[in-house]
Amino acid sequence: MLEVMDAESVRRWVVVTRAALAARRAEIDALNVFPVPDGDTGTNMYLTLDQALHATRTEQERLGEEGSPRLDAEVAAMSRAALMSARGNSGVILSQLVRGVSDVIAGEHLTVVDAPAVARAIAQGARRARESVVRPQEGTILTVADATAAAAEQAAREGGSLGELTVAAVTAAREALARTPEQLQVLADAGVVDAGGAGYLLFIEALDRVVHDKGPAQHFAVDDFTLNTTLERRADWSHDGGDRAPAVGYDRDGHDGPAYEVMYLLREVPEEGVLVLRRELDGLGDSVVVSGAEDLTHVHVHTDDIGGVLQAGLAHGAPDRVVVTLLDTTPATPQRGVSLVACAAGPGIAEVITQAGAVSVPSGPGHRASAGELVAAVREGGTEEVILLPNDRDTRMAADVAAQAAAQEGRTVHVIGSTTAVQGLAALAVFDPGLTVTQNVLAMTRTAAATRHGGVTVAVKSGLTSGGACEIGDVLGVVAGDITIVGSDMDEVAREVLDTITGTGAELVTVVVGEDAPDGLVERLTARVESQRVEVEVIDGGQPHYPLLFGVE
Known part of the structure; x- marks a missing residue:
């Protein structure tokens, strides 16, 4: 069992979390409270972390790092990459959890992380996640993260070891996740726990496995993680995510601009110094990005004046890991x-x-x-x-x-x-x-x-909706984002949705046709709407999952 975590073990924490999300993302997706086919909380969390890892490795390679980077620098880079890789609301919240870890490790210049530091990191992540949501809702990932942070902080105050702290954190996360249906009625009605909270549990369970040194990451099996959803598992709910997105970087295709890309690191630059440097670099080039943790500032600029860019950095410290790349084409100045x-x-x-x-x-x-x-x-x-x-x-x-x-x-x-x-x-x-x-x-x-809006889709699981109970294969009518109609005939459900959102005073109905729309359905609906002296615009949208989308103006 580890007494402290170094750079390698922190890196393993992230890698093991990604492996757990990869293995369980279909189950987390299935926790979506409505039985519609667009619940992708698990997929968004997985892709966010997967692409953040890829981007971090790419950035390290481009900077020409030799050996393993310092713990604080690596965590800060991971935090930035997670934010830019964030997909969906759940991915953004996950990036804030990572940012909380970075705030503590990078902000305190830690080279190893002991039990009190882990407690601070978990607590800061919970705070950052809650701050990112305009209207926080209890019974969600925010509640699970808060409960986990409280347990971790208590274990640290009582002088518990790192292993004892992570056990307490996992126990608190599981219990908090199990209570989410008691705090959010929509979860209780659907008979599920919160999807984001389930993803967060894997994040904490992965930490516990690394701390207890239960073997190399590649040997961790799906069943090693104790996430219980009580849901029927369906292989067709899984999304493969498509091709890997490119690492976070700069699109260089089809633009004329400065000839060189210059990157370097500065240390111990105060916030006011960062603002001054950003303004100075803005006058020397374009695509200026000056970002980083408190002690480490990453500078990126496209310029024709390499000396001027380096001179600007020298005013704030000695540039480190300087990389100058000749660009064939670069982004144009806005x-x-x-x-x-x-x-x-x-x-x-x-x-x-x-x-x-x-x-x-x-x-x-x-x-x-x-x-x-x-x-x-x-x-x-x-x-x-x-x-x-x-x-x-x-x-x-x-x-x-x-x-x-x-x-x-x-x-x-x-x-x-x-x-x-x-x-x-x-x-x-x-x-x-x-x-x-x-x-x-x-x-x-x-x-x-x-614009009043609605749509028609097909249930991918049984559940309880505002329109009543539904089973797999039922046709669902969505009005203003809520499932209000459950039926078996797509024509009938589509007509009911249109009648609900059209009302009086409608001048234009837009019908966006999905890839699975039955033959003849759009023509029948169009004739019906036009008979009411309302103009209809039909767009062949080709979107999956929703055979019909409606807008009324």
Whole structure:
């Protein structure tokens, strides 16, 4: 059993957590409280951590590190990578848990981590996670993290060993997870525990296994983790996640700009010094990113003036691990004006977004866009100001992270609160290049909020909904994000959804057709709506899981 954790054991903690999420993500996805096929909490957490590990390794290779990096530097790099790799709200919250660990290890310049430090790291992660949510809800991952932190801190105060602390933390996490249905009625109705809390339990169980030195990571079996969901496990609920996304970096295709990429590290730069350095570098090049922990600052800039960039760093310390790379092509300096970025759940939706003059980002259940992918799309727009439409409730937090990251490059990103594809398409339709950015943001926000929306899908598991109990294969009618209709006939359910959201005063109904829509259904619905003297626009969206999406203006 370990008495303290060094860089290798902390690294193993992250790797073992990723392995556990990879093995159990389908089960965590299945904990989604509604029986619709877009619950991907486990997948988002897994992809966030997997791509953060990949990005951290890539960054270390690009910096030309020899041997293993210091613990504090590695954890700080992992924290940054996790934030940029974050997918979905659960991925963003996971990145904040990692950030809490980094706050303690990097912030305190630790080379090893003992029991009190682990307790502080767990507690700081819980605080960071709660701070990231605008309206915290009990009975979620936040509650499980708080209970775990309290148990860890108590064990540390009582002088417990590292092994005793992790056992107490795991016990508290399991008990808190089991209580989540008592705190959140929707979980009790569905007969499940919180999905995010289940993912967090794996995070803590992995820590316990590493501390108790239960063997190399590659020997850890799925059954070694005690997550119990009491759910039927279905292989077809698993998502393979597609190809690995590229490491967090800079898109160099199709742009003209400075000839060199310069990177280096500085140590012990105060926050005011970071702000001064960022301004100085902004005058020497573009794609400026100056970020890091309290004691370690990572500098990145594209420039033609290598000497000037190094001189700027020398004013704050001795640049370390300097890397200069000749760029064939680099991102262009942001130009005046505004561009549009929008997420698309299907190829047809992407085509409409592109025709509207926006940059389209693939994003949907099972593989939602990461913060890094959204930043890359913002860069592709090439302008100082960007309007970003996430078009999905579970991508909003990643969009906000992307906006914060883009601000470091001199770009202002305005995130529209579009939670569905039809709201995003309606907002795009009112964009007017002749108006100011503020006027467009207001108009698009109002339009998105005013667009009544619904959809039709098929249940992938049994459950209790606002429309009553459902079984696998039932047709579900979704109105304003809530399942209010359960039936067996898609025509009938679709008509009921449309009747509910159309109401009086409707002028335009938008129908976005998914890849699984039955033949003839759209024609029958269109004829019915047009008979009520309401205009209908049909878009071949090609989105999976939802045969029909509706928007009413």
